[in-house]
Amino acid sequence: MSIDKETIxxxxxxxxxxxxxxxxxxxxxxxHEILGFIDKLSILxxxxxxxxxxxxxxxNVLREDELHVSLNSDKALENAPSKKGNFFSVPKIIE
Amino acid sequence: MxxxxxxxxxxxxxxxxxxxxxxxxxxxxxARIQKIEPQVKAYVRGQACLPSTxxxxxxxxxxxxxxxPLRGLPITIKDNxxxxxxxxxxxxxxxxGFRPPYDATVIDKLKKSGAVIxxxxxxxxxxxxxxxxxxxxxxxxxxxxxxxxxxxxSSGGSAAAVASDEAIWALGSDTGGxxxxxxxxxxxxxxxxxxxxxxxxxxxxxxSSLDQIGPITKDVQDAAILTGLISGYDPGDSTxxxxxxxxYTKSLTGDIKNLKIGIPKEYFIAGMDEEVKTIxxxxxxxxxxxxxxxxxxxxPHTEYAVPVYYIIATAEASSxxxxxxxxxxxxxxxxxxxxxxxxxxxAQGFGQEAKRRIILGTFVLSHGYYDAYYLRALKVRTLIxxxxxxxxxxxxxxxxxxxxxxxxxxxxxxxxxxSMYLSDIYTISANLAGIPAISIPCGFTxxxxxxxxxxxxxxxxxxxxxxxxxxxxxxTDWHKFKTKL
Numbered sequence: 001m002s003i004d005k006e007t008i009x010x011x012x013x014x015x016x017x018x019x020x021x022x023x024x025x026x027x028x029x030x031x032h033e034i035l036g037f038i039d040k041l042s043i044l045x046x047x048x049x050x051x052x053x054x055x056x057x058x059x060n061v062l063r064e065d066e067l068h069v070s071l072n073s074d075k076a077l078e079n080a081p082s083k084k085g086n087f088f089s090v091p092k093i094i095e
Numbered sequence: 096m097x098x099x100x101x102x103x104x105x106x107x108x109x110x111x112x113x114x115x116x117x118x119x120x121x122x123x124x125x126a127r128i129q130k131i132e133p134q135v136k137a138y139v140r141g142q143a144c145l146p147s148t149x150x151x152x153x154x155x156x157x158x159x160x161x162x163x164p165l166r167g168l169p170i171t172i173k174d175n176x177x178x179x180x181x182x183x184x185x186x187x188x189x190x191x192g193f194r195p196p197y198d199a200t201v202i203d204k205l206k207k208s209g210a211v212i213x214x215x216x217x218x219x220x221x222x223x224x225x226x227x228x229x230x231x232x233x234x235x236x237x238x239x240x241x242x243x244x245x246x247x248x249s250s251g252g253s254a255a256a257v258a259s260d261e262a263i264w265a266l267g268s269d270t271g272g273x274x275x276x277x278x279x280x281x282x283x284x285x286x287x288x289x290x291x292x293x294x295x296x297x298x299x300x301x302x303s304s305l306d307q308i309g310p311i312t313k314d315v316q317d318a319a320i321l322t323g324l325i326s327g328y329d330p331g332d333s334t335x336x337x338x339x340x341x342x343y344t345k346s347l348t349g350d351i352k353n354l355k356i357g358i359p360k361e362y363f364i365a366g367m368d369e370e371v372k373t374i375x376x377x378x379x380x381x382x383x384x385x386x387x388x389x390x391x392x393x394x395p396h397t398e399y400a401v402p403v404y405y406i407i408a409t410a411e412a413s414s415x416x417x418x419x420x421x422x423x424x425x426x427x428x429x430x431x432x433x434x435x436x437x438x439x440x441x442a443q444g445f446g447q448e449a450k451r452r453i454i455l456g457t458f459v460l461s462h463g464y465y466d467a468y469y470l471r472a473l474k475v476r477t478l479i480x481x482x483x484x485x486x487x488x489x490x491x492x493x494x495x496x497x498x499x500x501x502x503x504x505x506x507x508x509x510x511x512x513x514s515m516y517l518s519d520i521y522t523i524s525a526n527l528a529g530i531p532a533i534s535i536p537c538g539f540t541x542x543x544x545x546x547x548x549x550x551x552x553x554x555x556x557x558x559x560x561x562x563x564x565x566x567x568x569x570x571t572d573w574h575k576f577k578t579k580l
Contacts, residue, residue, distance in 0.1 A: 003458065012454055013438075015413060015417075016420065017441045017445070017454065018435075018441070019442070019450075020442075030451060031451070031454070033512075033513055034512065034513060034516075038402040038405060038468070040399065040402055041402050041403065041471055041472065041475055042471070044475060044478070046474035049475075051470060051474050051477065052476040053473055054304050054334070055290050055527075055529030056334060056336065056529065058333075063330060075196040079192075079193055079196075080422075080423060080424065081422075081427035090422055091430060091433045091436050092431070092433075093433050
């Protein structure tokens with residue numbers, strides 16, 4: 001299996017990365033080579049094998065529903081590129 | 096010897112005996128950095144940002160310092176570990192100027208132990224994406240043993256700083272070898288702890304099922320001390336494990352008689368440097384001389400580790416790096432349109448390797464490709480883990496090279512992502528299997544570049560690594576050599 005330029009363009013859009021035409025060309029070559037290398041996995045028969053998404057035998061870690069101190073909004077907004085009052089500010093979403 | 100050349104445990108002895116002060120140690124580091132940092136470039140923004148004297152540093156009061164185990168000893172931190180108020184930029188343009196409003200759990204633990212967080216952060220590949228520290232937005236770090244060579248990566252700044260005595264000791268992070276490979280290239284000790292041993296809270300995430308924070312030090316005793324201080328359960332990281340942290344310094348017994356050591360035959364393959372191979376074989380012979388029983392073992396799925404890693408790690412990275420969108424922190428490109436603002440911010444803020452990995456990771460998770468790539472990789476990960484389980488059923492540890500070569504030249508692999516990825520071929524498996532692994536100095540090539548020996552053990556058996564590594568170290572001199580800088 002490999003990748004074509006249209007797929008790269010689509011995936012870049014999903015990942016919210018604007019690609020320049022020369023970047024697309026370069027990525028096409030590089031991803032083609034990397035995927036060719038990755039394809040060596042296809043020779044293994046893994047039908048009966050369970051996937052490991054996580055190495056530890058723990059799941060659904062929950063904590064008690066108790067109040068904890070968290071960052072106050074001033075601190076949380078300290079690094080914001082743009083803010084208004086107690087909010088992060090972004091370009092208008094609704095026309 | 097100058098203070099900055101000593102190990103942490105030697106300095107702790109001196110501090111305890113009141114033969115030196117944290118101020119004097121900091122001043123010796125500052126002097127060293129003023130002298131050689133323009134060549135090494137181990138730190139973000141370099142010597143220009145250094146305070147002029149230690150009086151400006153945030154030192155614990157004299158009363159406090161004798162109550163805490165680290166007594167005001169400084170430690171260098173990789174640029175992807177959050178330090179409150181101190182820039183933490185992951186060596187990326189997209190996080191430029193970011194000053195975290197909180198400390199990572201490891202930083203909190205170190206401060207409570209009396210450590211002084213060094214005011215400069217260590218250079219790294221952007222978001223830890225790389226094996227050479229060439230992908231840093233702030234420019235490459237150089238190998239202190241030979242400035243034409245890379246220090247390894249991604250924790251190349253931490254390793255180069257420790258090797259060149261610009262740091263006493265340091266923290267790095269390891270997702271596929273990012274502590275061990277630079278430790279190997281720079282001739283220092285580097286440990287990736289068991290997954291879940293050290294809290295990841297406040298470590299800027301790359302691949303959450305693989306990342307671990309660990310020590311980079313001048314000797315094994317320092318690594319044992321530091322690992323003990325940063326380990327343990329943390330409610331802030333739901334994957335940290337609630338298991339007692341032993342006193343790792345107690346495992347430095349110097350006795351490895353009759354320990355069963357497995358030598359994986361798949362790690363001695365074509366493509367491995369002949370000189371490195373000879374040095375590793377001599378190290379194995381040394382372990383045998385010291386009483387260990389070494390036998391060949393098989394980890395049959397080794398050749399699949401790199402492709403599995405580059406699917407899982409990029410998939411997780413593509414998800415983790417979605418948060419960098421110009422809204423909450425860091426760089427923002429200007430646009431009237433929100434989606435376009437995201438796309439331009441990420442296009443301008445991420446470097447080439449970050450974009451390549453985000454796009455590859457998004458692809459392997461996308462509709463129509465998920466089963467063929469991501470799900471298949473998770474299944475092969477199971478096979479790789481089973482290989483290790485089987486060997487550890489019979490053997491106490493596994494000994495192997497850390498990397499197939501010594502350090503390579505700056506620029507040599509920068510244009511060829513695949514050859515760069517293959518330099519992690521021996522380190523990646525430990526992350527996929529979640530096991531602890533250490534790299535220690537075991538020799539030099541004819542060109543004078545260090546070579547590292549890797550030791551791996553069962554989950555949560557860091558003590559075994561320290562025991563074997565310390566015994567080897569105490570019977571060799573490789574850790575005592577200093578760079579000519």
